[in-house]
Amino acid sequence: MSGWVQIVGIGPGDDALVTPQVQAALAEATDAVGYIPYVERVAQNPNLTLHPSDNRVEIDRSQHALEMASEGKRVVVVSSGDPGVFAMAAAVFEAVEHGKPEWRNLDIRVLPGITAMLAASAACGAPLGHDFCAINLSDNLKPWALIEKRLRLAAEADFAMAFYNPRSKSRPEGFEKALETLKAACGDNRPMIFARNVSRPDQTIKIVPLQETTPDMADMRTVVLLGSSQTRIIEREGAPMVYTPRSVAS
């Protein structure tokens, strides 16, 4: 048996952000599984069978990948961004832990990619240039109280912050509550960055003072960054640049 599973990160959208390592995995694979729009990004290849699936079936998709690898297939699990950041890698390992014993000894690898928060940070400067945290704002898989606790503690720690999945159509109220919590916990007007369709031709970057933010500024195609109390804005002729200095005075 020479099957394998490689959970590959195809980055936030621009093909120029796909690593050669991931390109090589895609070229060698016999089968690709993943959420429909991500699988659609994989270059057509007559030797590659595509298995697109809907959102929220991450465990089914993982089991399918592991089963095919058990049968000798070379399977890529296609993830946007980096597979290890709010994406498919944890789902595959969850399926391994609770699945067939023989799945544990499959050749399973994770190939890193450019995750959305780092592409967004690069697009506007270096707002994550000092200590920071990354929080998934979706409460599909964790209680809202935990999200709120993390937001308050992150503000107290004065981390810069990155927020994934800020606002879904089905639960638009979460981001509104998150903004209320952050406005109160931070208490200042540090910049929040709304990066939509980052790295794609229709990318938009909006820099908004925290107290002036409104929930409609984000949707599920937006990654949201928030500076720390130290974050600076550099005004210039074009779009301003935002960065968090490396130093904090004693």
Added chain:
Amino acid sequence: MSGWVQIVGIGPGDDALVTPQVQAALAEATDAVGYIPYVERVAQNPNLTLHPSDNRVEIDRSQHALEMASEGKRVVVVSSGDPGVFAMAAAVFEAVEHGKPEWRNLDIRVLPGITAMLAASAACGAPLGHDFCAINLSDNLKPWALIEKRLRLAAEADFAMAFYNPRSKSRPEGFEKALETLKAACGDNRPMIFARNVSRPDQTIKIVPLQETTPDMADMRTVVLLGSSQTRIIEREGAPMVYTPRSVAS
């Protein structure tokens, strides 16, 4: 004037992790500045003048890059990993903010790369698969008390954690203090991961229960990850896999 500065992330070591976007910037540049070992990784090109410099001269190096771009040069500032994560991007923007007014209107871009924590996470599974934070453990540029406060709050928030610059030759005591703080604040035996020379041929990954860790397990070539209270280890024939589940029960 057609000069520019591109602050490029060349990833943690493996050339297969350098994005095509960064490769293109390196091919177009006239000048490359950066810390000696990173500039040495840039492929020799007869049209590219290399300006390697020592560690801890990040602002001098940034000013040099900006000055050359003002003169019409196409300058890459070479950063390991991702330039926006404890690397050169924040230093360049600091030099811009406090430097010559005309530097503000230069064409300055940041090209993201694979940062060490995500390559390390991929190499052992998905330990950063849920909410996490990234902390630079060097106290060269911030007071130690702030680092300790962040470690305690990150443990209280139950973040997975990534630590950069855990231990320098000149200040070996910092990591010892960090481990003491984490052992007390976490109180359990969650896995800590020591990833040394990640993605290079001599990569080593050690997974150690937190209470059994010792300061000598890390050096400046190590990125250290710590699971949350939820992080799981999957035992198997080869190296175990570590992951943090996507779900937290209500």
